[in-house]
Amino acid sequence: xxxxxxxxxxxxxxxxxxxxxxxxxxxxxxxxxxxxxxxxxxxxxxxxxxxxxxxxxxxxxxxxxxxxxxxxxxxxxxxxxxxxxxxxxxxxxxxxxxxxxxxxxxxxxxxxxxxxxxxxxxxxxxxxxxxxxxxxxxxxxxxxxxxxxxxxxxxxxxxxxxxxxxxxxxxxxxxxxxxxxxxxxxxxxxxxxxxxxxxxxxxxxxxxxxxxxxxxxxxxxxxxxxxxxxxxxxxxxxxxxxxxxxxxxxxxxxxxxxxxxxxxxxxxxxxxxxxxxxxxxxxxxxxxxxxxxxxxxxxxxxxxxxxxxxxxxxxxxxxxxxxxxxxxxxxxxxxxxxxxxxxxxxxxxxxxxxxxxxxxxxxxxxxxxxxxxxxxxxxxxxxxxxxxxxxxxxxxxxxxxxxxxxxxxxxxxxxxxx
Numbered sequence: 001x002x003x004x005x006x007x008x009x010x011x012x013x014x015x016x017x018x019x020x021x022x023x024x025x026x027x028x029x030x031x032x033x034x035x036x037x038x039x040x041x042x043x044x045x046x047x048x049x050x051x052x053x054x055x056x057x058x059x060x061x062x063x064x065x066x067x068x069x070x071x072x073x074x075x076x077x078x079x080x081x082x083x084x085x086x087x088x089x090x091x092x093x094x095x096x097x098x099x100x101x102x103x104x105x106x107x108x109x110x111x112x113x114x115x116x117x118x119x120x121x122x123x124x125x126x127x128x129x130x131x132x133x134x135x136x137x138x139x140x141x142x143x144x145x146x147x148x149x150x151x152x153x154x155x156x157x158x159x160x161x162x163x164x165x166x167x168x169x170x171x172x173x174x175x176x177x178x179x180x181x182x183x184x185x186x187x188x189x190x191x192x193x194x195x196x197x198x199x200x201x202x203x204x205x206x207x208x209x210x211x212x213x214x215x216x217x218x219x220x221x222x223x224x225x226x227x228x229x230x231x232x233x234x235x236x237x238x239x240x241x242x243x244x245x246x247x248x249x250x251x252x253x254x255x256x257x258x259x260x261x262x263x264x265x266x267x268x269x270x271x272x273x274x275x276x277x278x279x280x281x282x283x284x285x286x287x288x289x290x291x292x293x294x295x296x297x298x299x300x301x302x303x304x305x306x307x308x309x310x311x312x313x314x315x316x317x318x319x320x321x322x323x324x325x326x327x328x329x330x331x332x333x334x335x336x337x338x339x340x341x342x343x344x345x346x347x348x349x350x351x352x353x354x355x356x357x358x359x360x361x362x363x364x365x366x367x368x369x370x371x372x373x374x375x376x377x378x379x380x381x382x383x384x385x386x387x388x389x390x391x392x393x394x395x396x397x398x399x400x401x402x403x404x405x406x407x408x409x410x411x412x413x414x415x416x417x418x
Contacts, residue, residue, distance in 0.1 A: 007026055007027060007028035007032065007081060007090060008026075008027050008028075009024060009025060009026045009027070009074070009077055010024075010025050010052045011023065011024055011025070011052045011053065011070065012025065012049075012052055013042070013044055013047055013049075014037065015041075018043050018044055018045070019041050019042070019043055019044075020041060020042065020043075020044050020047075021037050021038065021040075021041050022037075022038045022040050022041065022042060022070070023035055023036070023037050023038065024036050024037075024038055024073065024095070024099065026077070026090070026095050028090050032090045034090070034091075034092055034095050036092070036095050036096055036099060038073075038099065040066055040069055040070075042054065042062075042066060043060070045058075046058040046060055046063070053070070054066060054067055054070075056216065064167055064211060064212065064213065067212040068164060068209055068210075068211065068212065071204075071209060071210070071212060072102045072209045073098075073099055073102045075102070075204075075207040075208075075209070076098050076099070076101060076102030076207070077098055077102075078207065079207050080094070080098045110162065111162060111163045111164075111203065111208050111209075112160050112161065112162055112163075113150055113160075113161040113162065113163060113165075113166070113196065113199075114147050114150055114151055114154070114160065114161070116163065116199045116200075116202075116203055117143055117146060117147040117150065117195070117196075117199055118147060120143070120198070120199040120202055121140055121143040121144065121147075124139065124140065124143075125140070129293055135290075135291070136264075136266060136290045136291040137266065138266070138291075139291070142191060142195065143195060146191070146192045146195045146196070149178060149182060149184075149192055150174075150192070150196075152182065153174055153177050153178070156177060156181065157173075163200060163203060163208060163209070163210050163211065164209060164210070164211050165211065166196065166200065166210065166211045166213060166214040166219075167211050167213040167214075168213050168216075168218060168219065171193070171213070171218075171219050174192075174193075175189050175193070175222055178192065183350070183352050184352070184353075185224065185344075185352075185353040185355075186222040186223055186224040187222075187223055187224060187226065187353075188353065189221075189222045190221035190222045190223045191221070193219070193220070193221040193222070194221045196214070197214060197215070197219070197221075200214045200215070201215075226344070227342055227343050227344050227355060228343070228344075228367070228368075228371050229341070229343050229360065229363040229364065229368055229371070230368060230371050230372040230375045230376070231255075231259055231364075231368060231372045232372075232376065233376060235337070236256055236259055236260075236303065236372075238335050238336075238337075239252060239255060239256060239331060239332070239335060240252070240256055240303060241335070242331050242334060242335055244334065247319075247327060248327055248330055248331050248334075250316045250317050250319065250327075251319065251323070251324060251327030251328050251330075251331060252328070252331045253307045253316040254268060254269070254316050254319070254324060254328075255328045255331065255368075255369065256303050256304065256307065257271070257304050257307060257315070257316070258366070258368075258369025258370070258373075259368070259369050259372040259373055259376075260300075260301035260303060260304050260373065261285055261298065261301075261304070261369075261373065262296075262298075262369065262370050262373030262374060263287070263369060263370070264289070264290075264291065264366075264369075264370060265321050265324060265366040265367075265369070266290055266291075266321075267287055267289055267290055268366075268369065269318040269319065269321075269324075270287070270290075270318075271285070271287060271315050272314075272315060273313050273314050273315070275287045276300070276308070276313070277297075279299075282299060282300070283299075283300050283305075284297050284298060284299050284300060285297070285298060285299075285300055285304075321366060324366055325365045325366055328364050328365070328366075328368075329361055329362065329364055329365075332360065332361035332364045333359075333361040337359070337360040337361040337364070338359045338360065338361060339359065339360050340357050340358065340359060340360075341357070341358065341359075341360050341363070342355075342356070342357055343355070343356075343357075343358055343360075343362075343363040344363070345358060345362055345363050345365075373386075374386055
């Protein structure tokens with residue numbers, strides 16, 4: 001199918017005074033070159049001549065409203081071009097009517113943030129990515145959580161938030177509310193901000209007017225360095241020695257399998273004997289990650305082979321995420337993991353994240369599997385091989401995940417040179 005030819009447009013300033021008129025220029029091939037002066041004006045010191053837009057670092061009272069207006073004109077032109085058939089329809093009257101209709105759509109803009117969060121989440125259920133329909137349950141849960149928190153903020157301020165309200169003032173007020181009133185950690189607040197930005201990009205692509213502040217670097221997601229806990233190979237041997245209640249032994253086996261496969265808990269509990277495949281003279285585990293749609297294949301660790309062999313080639317009995325987290329804590333406590341360490345956990349009473357010194361068993365939860373796998377293989381296997389199992393898309397993401405920095409290679413050089 002031949003791709004339909006589209007026109008192009010840009011903005012420039014015209015006038016002799018400092019406050020100049022903004023002119024819209026529309027071109028289609030060589031035959032059409034239309035110009036129309038908008039009613040909006042701007043001081044030329046705030047205008048980027050090369051990019052044909054307002055300077056990102058400029059600040060003046062009408063900036064937000066003016067950027068919204070120019071964005072909506074762009075959206076209206078893009079939408080109008082979708083229904084055009086040939087160049088003869090691109091006339092001065094067409095361009096003038098398109099600009100005028102864009103002004104009407106701004107006045108009728110009633111897109112609320114919580115409604116868009118809900119709509120985007122529901123669309124994720126049916127979206128195909130990498131040949132897989134839908135997304136992980138945890139992803140949907142995260143959007144529900146963000147929507148719930150935004151709802152609490154709206155109740156606190158007394159009105160609903162529209163997409164055109166998402167300016168720097170909203171960013172400052174919401175992050176303050178989330179931190180001081182809800183008591184959220186910076187990474188949790190950052191997750192909310194990132195999801196707000198995601199649905200705004202989606203809404204903008206659909207021609208909805210968005211406050212341009214939300215796309216600025218200043219509208220950033222707060223973050224803090226994550227303090228995480230891992231289990232070393234020696235500690236996993238101690239875990240493997242637990243003998244006792246059947247349901248705890250079952251959780252113990254899943255913990256060991258998770259730490260030697262790097263599976264997220266949802267993928268972990270879905271493993272069956274069908275995921276075990278003969279490869280040359282050994283066996284491998286092969287599965288598709290729910291979250292990324294990527295296929296992971298890796299050899300079976302000797303500790304995992306022992307578990308499968310004692311179960312007649314089958315994996316342990318699947319359990320829920322909640323019970324898995326509860327049971328592996330009990331196993332760790334019974335095996336003496338009581339040493340005090342710095343870490344973060346969810347407070348069992350307030351259900352909020354807290355950072356401090358805790359006994360190690362208190363910090364053990366399902367995510368320790370994936371963290372331990374990546375950390376225990378770092379500096380032993382090439383990062384590329386670790387990434388093949390964890391499905392991180394870049395080494396930078398892997399290093400951030402295991403708490404290393406991009407300068408850690410310096411120590412390796414010094415060791416070799418010594």
